[in-house]
Amino acid sequence: MSDLILHGYWRSSASYRVRIALALKGVDYAQVTHDLRSGAQRAPDYRALAPQGLVPALVAGDTVLTQSGAILEWIEARWPQPPLLPADPGDAAIVRAMAGIIACDIHPLGNLRILQALRQDFGASEDQVSGWIARWIGDGFTALETLVARHCGRFAFGDSPSFADCRIVPQLYNARRFGVDLTPFPRLCAVDAAACALPAFAAAHPDRQPDADI
Incomplete structure (x- = not known):
């Protein structure tokens, strides 16, 4: 055990x-x-x-x-x-900034309890909820696309997975679930494809978890 x-x-x-x-x-x-x-x-x-x-x-x-x-x-x-952080402090700060865009500025606005509050407390329709999700994912991804384009190799920062990839892949999974248009974000999609080809990312995928209801 x-x-x-x-x-x-x-x-x-x-x-x-x-x-x-x-x-x-x-x-x-x-x-x-x-x-x-x-x-x-x-x-x-x-x-x-x-x-x-x-x-x-x-x-x-x-x-x-x-x-x-x-x-x-x-x-x-x-x-x-x-390592999931670069050794150089400046580089590590850039990776943390990429991760923070998702963890602080995208994900909290689209998690389940917020979406439930929009529906229950404010009477939002499903179209309005979808628009809300697309707005905040789109705003965050626009900034993240620029940072990744500036610093990426095979992955979000250079050629090794980092904290940034640990967050980008799940957020892209969410974006696809909610039907968000990802065509404006080719760098993020390329990073996602490279990461998901690794066994570690594949093993962590939601569909492969023991509680998945698929």
């Missing part, structure tokens, strides 16, 4: 990021699923573990880690090879 337990959900893009990082590092872990559609993440026993009632949470012995960005930083410190 693995010493690491990842609490997540197959289609959660934040959980997907962590699965990618663990797979790239070759780290074994067990999974516990919380179906976000049924509100399982708000159950008292899970909130005792992760007070926000959000996934993912990573349990490592007596340590409980929440927030995917913090979890990725911990993984990088615990298993430095292969």
Whole structure:
């Protein structure tokens, strides 16, 4: 039995990021699923573990880690090879900035609880919700496309996967789910294709998780 337990959900893009990082590092872990559609993440026993009632949470012995960005930083410190951040501080800051566009400025505006609030609290139609999603993904991807074009090799920054790719691939998965037009973002799509050809990214894909309902 693995010493690491990842609490997540197959289609959660934040959980997907962590699965990618663990797979790239070759780290074994067990999974516990919380179906976000049924509100399982708000159950008292899970909130005792992760007070926000959000996934993912990573349990490592007596340590409980929440927030995917913090979890990725911990993984990088615990298993430095292969590195997911460049050694140069300036380059590492650029990778973190790419990752932050997704983690801070795109994903929070399109996650399930926000979309539910738009529908339930403001009476938004499905067309309006789709427009909302496309707006914020499009704005973020426009900036990210420029940064990736400036710094990419095979991947978002140079020729090795980084924190940026751990976030870009799940966000593109979300964009496709919601029917967002990706033709304005050829660099992001090329990075996604290169990453998804790697076994680690393929193993982390939502459709390959034990709780996937496909």
